[in-house]
Amino acid sequence: MQQRRSALSGRPTGTDGSDFNYRMVVDSRYQKVADGKSRLYALTLTQAFLLLIGVLYTYIFTFHEEVLNVIAISSTAIGFISLILGDIGRRRSRVTLLKVHMVASSIAVLLSIACVTKGNIILKVLQTPSRWELHKFKLLEAAHAAVGFLVQIFTVGTIISLISNMSPPKRTS
Template sequence: MQQRRSSNGRPSGTDGSDFSYRMVVDSRYTKVAKGKSRLSFLILSQAVVQLIGALLLFYSYTKDERFDQLAVSSTSIYLVSLLIGELGRKRSRAKMLRFYIMTSSLGMLLLIVSVLKSNVLQEVVKDSSGWEAKKFELIKAGDVLVGLLVQILSISTTTSLISNMSPPKRSS
């Protein structure tokens, strides 16, 4: 205990030349930490995009009394995949992150099919004067496009995170 008390704050017995024996964090672990924080932001962004989409879906249901089963099922699949992705990110589970990639991609694919099936974009292109009547459908299409962009970014981030989480391959 007497050795630890020194006037300059450094323990006696070290002259600073022991730096080569200190442990260094592998770059893989710093990449995992950065990837986890980036994935957290992307999952939050996806949740906001899906919340906006769900609100637009609810509004169109109350206005038109039309129930779009494909959009509802894709939104629910997507929201469940976000929960799985967040759990996989927090617990560093590669299998959950792979399942998140598959289910969120399926949800996004179903949302894209739902927008394409509604033919809103084709109707607006043919008759551009009637776009005001279809403005909520156009907002939904824009929401799906933003969601697609965030989906692409989250897939690339998640695959990078999974590859950095895996132990390095040993060469024989």
Template sequence: MQQRRSAGGRPTGTDGSDYSYRMVVDSRYTKVAKFKSRLSQIILVQGLILLVGVLLKALPLTKGEDPNVLGLSSVILSFLSLIIGESGRRRSRSSFLKIYLFLSFAALCLSVVCSLKSNIFVKVLQNGIANSWEKERVQLIEAAQISFEVLALIVAASTTLSLIHNMSPPKRSS
């Protein structure tokens, strides 16, 4: 059969009666492709947020202070989750995507605990953002980074769960 031409209407070499034999892509597969593309963008955003987190965690090390072990473990866990998530997205492995979600939530919990230990949110509420900015600029940036991390994880979780749902084979009714 010759190439199909959209401008010419019906393809040459057929009378149109072969319509029932043409293949149609199931909507599940188009959804999987759409969610994979979206998850790729979300993982990129999470990687940029992680880069800011790495810079913030490395800042005390440059001043010769003791490293924040909880913060560093959060960064390492986030990095591992992004690697596993990207691998699961590329290979369409739902088990990897589930591990990605679990590790991302665990890393986020460590980040929040690390932030709560520094009491930055309480200081901001007491002093206001303008007064706190002069004194504790790094901690305010870290609080903003954690807030963006929470938002990115919420979007990533909904996208990943939809992707896992559409990747699984359809249930057959008996």
């Protein structure tokens, strides 16, 4: 009963605060992993939002032109699978899944950029700026790919940092 009362009052019995030097300290590596996981979560949500925009754009563009854009569909499918694997890897601290996420999401972004550069729309708009309204959806697709590329750069950096902090430190002999 005495221990319960003293624990509720703030300090457990048997210590006067002078044992601070002997307490366990959490390695900074674990704090970096926790920070990296939360940063990766925010980046994953951003990627999911961009993927949703890409899916909507692909659906609308395919519906209007009635031609399947295989590159855009492949990009969204790979991106979706990548997000699932990346989230599982982040939650369970699986380095292999994080590496697969990093590579697959990079491929999805590169396919998205390839889809934009295939049409040379940006070059056409730069040559005749007065006709930009005719190509406004293509310009939005280019902006979507550019933002996706920037988010991917931050994601790759975060995953590399996370993997290096998850790995056990090397022992020197």
